[in-house]
Amino acid sequence: MSEPAVLVAVAGAGAFGKNHLRVIRESHVELAGVYDLDPERARAAAAEFGCRAYDSLEDLAGHAQAAIVAVPTSAHRTVACQLLEAGLDILVEKPIAPSVAEAHDMIVAARQHGRILQVGHLERFNPAVAAARKLVTFPLFFEIHRLSIFSPRSLDVDVVLDLMIHDLDILLAMTGAMPSEVRAAGIPVLSDKADIANVRLEFPSGCIANLTASRVSTEKVRKLRFFQPRQYISVDYAKQECFGIGVDDNRQVKLMPQMVTKQEPLKRQFESFLECIATRAKPDVDGEAAAQALELACIIMEKIAEHGAVVARSLASTSKS
DSSP, X not given: OOOOXXXXXXXXXXXXXXXXXXXXXTSSSEEEEEEOSSHHHHHHHXXXXXXXXXXXXXXXXXXXXXXXXXXXXXXXXXXXXXXXXXXXXXXXXXXXXXXXXXXHHXXXXXXXXXXXXXXXXXXXXXXXXXXXXXXXXXXXXXXXXXXXXXXXXXXXXXXXXXXXXXXXXXXXXXXXXXXXXXXXEEEOSSSSSOOEEEEEEEOTTSOEEEEEEESSOSSOEEEEEEEETTEEEEEETTTTEEEEEEEOTTSOEEEEEOOOOOOOHHHHHHHHHHHHHHHOOOOTTBHHHHHHHHHHHHHHHHHHHHHHHHHHHHHHHHHHO
């Protein structure tokens, strides 16, 4: 006799929450329902995906075994800790929290209650990224671009926490270390937070990484390139393509096309979450990994603030002259 399906609910019925609702409904597990601070939005999502709308987080927790947390980042700790304390395994959207201290609160809660805490750093489940990670030997230089067209969503965080944090997580996974030096600049364009940022990281190994993230671009670009002894590897996140160029022992240049089976990363991520629930295995992107990426993001934001202060002084000086 087969085991009953896991009951999975979603907290947050915005754009991200709806994507998770779709993926759960298309899976082999049971969609337990949805909760949102806005009852009308919860009811609309429930009607669209054929599930129940809960009136409170407590109600949701009483009818599910696991949950996706897709509420605004500012509410991650409150919602996640309440669900963890209620005995649910959770997958929380990235970034894990608005501060490292809040991230650690979530990690402690998961540990104390013996629950799975996975964080939605989606690019880890991009098949092209998975192929590239298998090729990593001794990376020495990264060039990363993540450009998006402006959207009113996620304006409670800046472009570093909104977009660049995906690439910071991948960098930390590929280098296995925090950078020893951080330089960064960023400016607000269409919001009151940095909408475009450029970052230069230097790692203890000597590896250098240049990253650009923008949410005010006229096009959508998501590419990662890295260089290591005798190899160059290129990843197109959007197209899910990975290929390399290398030099063999005879100094002959050879192409290194990688076989990548295209799959929706969100579905792969959810399958991984279900596997962790079933086996109680540590998630590939657990709370500690997400907190490390957040810590680096916070350092970058501090550097951006320092750069902004320099620009402000320069503007003030120019206006007086």
